[in-house]
Amino acid sequence: MIRVEDRSGGIALITIDRPEARNAMTFAMWSDLREAALALDQRADLRVVVITGAGGRAFVSGTDIAEFTAFTNADDGVAYEARIEAVIAALEALRVPAIAALTGACTGGGVSIAGACDLRVGGPGVRIGVPIGRTLGNCISLRNLARVAGLIGLDAAKALLLTGRLVDAQQAHRLGFLSELASSDDGVLEHALQLAASIAALAPLTLRAGKEMARRLRAAVPLPGDEDLIRLCYGSDDFHAGVAAFLAKRPPEWTGR
Numbered sequence: 001m002i003r004v005e006d007r008s009g010g011i012a013l014i015t016i017d018r019p020e021a022r023n024a025m026t027f028a029m030w031s032d033l034r035e036a037a038l039a040l041d042q043r044a045d046l047r048v049v050v051i052t053g054a055g056g057r058a059f060v061s062g063t064d065i066a067e068f069t070a071f072t073n074a075d076d077g078v079a080y081e082a083r084i085e086a087v088i089a090a091l092e093a094l095r096v097p098a099i100a101a102l103t104g105a106c107t108g109g110g111v112s113i114a115g116a117c118d119l120r121v122g123g124p125g126v127r128i129g130v131p132i133g134r135t136l137g138n139c140i141s142l143r144n145l146a147r148v149a150g151l152i153g154l155d156a157a158k159a160l161l162l163t164g165r166l167v168d169a170q171q172a173h174r175l176g177f178l179s180e181l182a183s184s185d186d187g188v189l190e191h192a193l194q195l196a197a198s199i200a201a202l203a204p205l206t207l208r209a210g211k212e213m214a215r216r217l218r219a220a221v222p223l224p225g226d227e228d229l230i231r232l233c234y235g236s237d238d239f240h241a242g243v244a245a246f247l248a249k250r251p252p253e254w255t256g257r
Helices: 027-040 065-070 074-092 109-116 142-152 154-163 169-175 188-200 204-219 227-234 237-248
Strands: 002-007 011-016 048-053 058-060 098-102 105-107 119-122 127-129
Touching: 002 027, 011 027, 011 188, 027 074, 048 058, 048 109, 048 188, 058 098, 058 109, 065 237, 074 109, 074 142, 074 227, 098 109, 098 188, 105 109, 109 142, 119 169, 119 188, 142 154, 142 204, 227 237
Parallel strands: 011 048, 048 098, 058 105, 098 119, 105 127
Antiparallel strands: 002 011
16 A cells, blocks of 8 residues: 655655565555655645655565466556556656655666655665566566666666666665665664755755756657567566466576567
């Protein structure tokens, strides 16, 4: 579930609360996250949004793999990526600064959520990556790749995809994905809330203008299409085999078809 609560000083806290599944996102949760972002964006009293995951083991570990069992062809993959883009775009378009407070696994869709925020605070135990090449055999959208590449550089973003490795907190900080490091995993949320309080004390229109300028600069660069590549992956035998293997807790056997 997605929980939204008010903290003092115009700070709103969004908690992705499904710790028993490492905060894997169901389709309903993706929809609720978008609705939460849209609702918060209408509030005149809001100064900062903080997003975190419950339980400490993960920020978000991606989309719940069980949701993909209903996919029958590439059209489902195209529709799914469009749905995810609507959520990430809503987070990115928040008029106030957004901070991601990261502990544990931040993988797959979790990277997209965190990347849509303006700042990211991580604890020493955080792990960042997009391991879909060794799990599902699907792909991320070109726009989400561009978002991550804008933070850490295209070659580093490509390395995450091509190796399937997870980077640790120190490396994520060096790359620029993590804006700040908390001293402990238990202290990540408090660190993020303190950062939010310091930002909330600044001139709100200055922050809004600066954030929107950055968003417009990113949007000014036209991106090529990616539907053919999304169809290539989501319409493949490998994708369906990857989903089945993941749910059966066995290694997938890739065929390249």
